[in-house]
Amino acid sequence: MPRIISYETANKIAAVWDRCNSKKEACHLAGVTTNDPANLRRYIRATEDMLGIKLKPHSTNPYQPPTAERYDLDHEYTIADFSDAHFWPNETSPAFYIFLQIIEELQPEVIINNGDSFDGASISRHPALGWEEPPTLREELDANREHLSMIIDYSKDADHYWVEGNHDKRFAMFLAKNAPQFRDMPGTSLNVLFPDWVICDSIFFNDTMQVKHRWHGGVHTAYNNVLKAGKSIATGHTHRLTVREWTDLNGTRYGIECGTLANIYGPQFKYTEENPVNWQNGFVIITIDKYGVHPELVQVIDNRARFRGKVYTG
Numbered sequence: 001m002p003r004i005i006s007y008e009t010a011n012k013i014a015a016v017w018d019r020c021n022s023k024k025e026a027c028h029l030a031g032v033t034t035n036d037p038a039n040l041r042r043y044i045r046a047t048e049d050m051l052g053i054k055l056k057p058h059s060t061n062p063y064q065p066p067t068a069e070r071y072d073l074d075h076e077y078t079i080a081d082f083s084d085a086h087f088w089p090n091e092t093s094p095a096f097y098i099f100l101q102i103i104e105e106l107q108p109e110v111i112i113n114n115g116d117s118f119d120g121a122s123i124s125r126h127p128a129l130g131w132e133e134p135p136t137l138r139e140e141l142d143a144n145r146e147h148l149s150m151i152i153d154y155s156k157d158a159d160h161y162w163v164e165g166n167h168d169k170r171f172a173m174f175l176a177k178n179a180p181q182f183r184d185m186p187g188t189s190l191n192v193l194f195p196d197w198v199i200c201d202s203i204f205f206n207d208t209m210q211v212k213h214r215w216h217g218g219v220h221t222a223y224n225n226v227l228k229a230g231k232s233i234a235t236g237h238t239h240r241l242t243v244r245e246w247t248d249l250n251g252t253r254y255g256i257e258c259g260t261l262a263n264i265y266g267p268q269f270k271y272t273e274e275n276p277v278n279w280q281n282g283f284v285i286i287t288i289d290k291y292g293v294h295p296e297l298v299q300v301i302d303n304r305a306r307f308r309g310k311v312y313t314g
Helices: 007-019 023-029 037-051 094-106 137-154 170-178 221-229 267-272
Strands: 068-071 077-082 110-113 159-163 198-200 202-205 209-212 232-235 241-248 251-258 282-289 292-299 304-307 310-313
Touching: 007 023, 007 037, 023 037, 037 068, 037 159, 068 198, 077 094, 077 251, 094 137, 094 282, 094 292, 094 304, 094 310, 110 137, 159 202, 159 209, 221 232, 221 241, 221 251, 232 292, 241 282, 241 292, 251 282, 251 292, 292 304
Parallel strands: 068 202, 077 110, 110 159, 159 198, 209 232, 232 251
Antiparallel strands: 077 282, 202 209, 241 251, 282 292, 304 310
16 A cells, blocks of 8 residues: 555654644645645555554544535545444344455545444444344444454455444434433443444435435335436435436436345344345445446345456355
């Protein structure tokens, strides 16, 4: 990896870090004058790698509202977007291992965890199924930490985003409802527990595509999303893996549903009673260039997937 800052600058960033309120402030005090969020994260990551340290997150406020992030580059780049992983203790899907293989080969600029990474079974508003014992909150968080750390290990140079899903929001919502006295306590928000991931509600890419967890629902989700968004849009939530095109005088754009990275009949989904569900295992690779958005579906069937002429097994 080419060096993007000097050791002198890295030491300056580390020296002022604890008295600053943001990455931007620390970098500016160290003489790095960029306002681009992606570049700021690269400088901080380079500082940590050079000095062998881990800089503490500046904010421990669990109620800081997620923002819409922007990601703009003037050259072609690749996004790996997975959704609805519902990471579960002692449960790893073949789709997850295939995702690792492909991102290791592609080294995409952006990795997106497109929501419902965390299930929150023990704090769900839904009643338990009989005498089942869902995993504890700690066990689910550890499962997320294990899997998401592996993704980072396979894509160290990428920028990592976590678009919050409705299941992910259970974490802060449960605390806000049942233990409001814990407001502002360290360790009570996902953005503090997972500092390597930028947690937000949505991301806009080069004014050509939005990524968010959910919008419209039903069998026509992708169609309604792309028709009404006015630009390409990638969502999760439905557990379906599909693309719908829409062409008008502005050109062609895409409604993308990103599937589920979890096993379709895994322990997270006992409520389906093993009925047939119109869900698909897999994820999406998206290339953005001057011509627009180019989605490629990677569907996992019987523990194997075909992508760009190559077969992968999980």
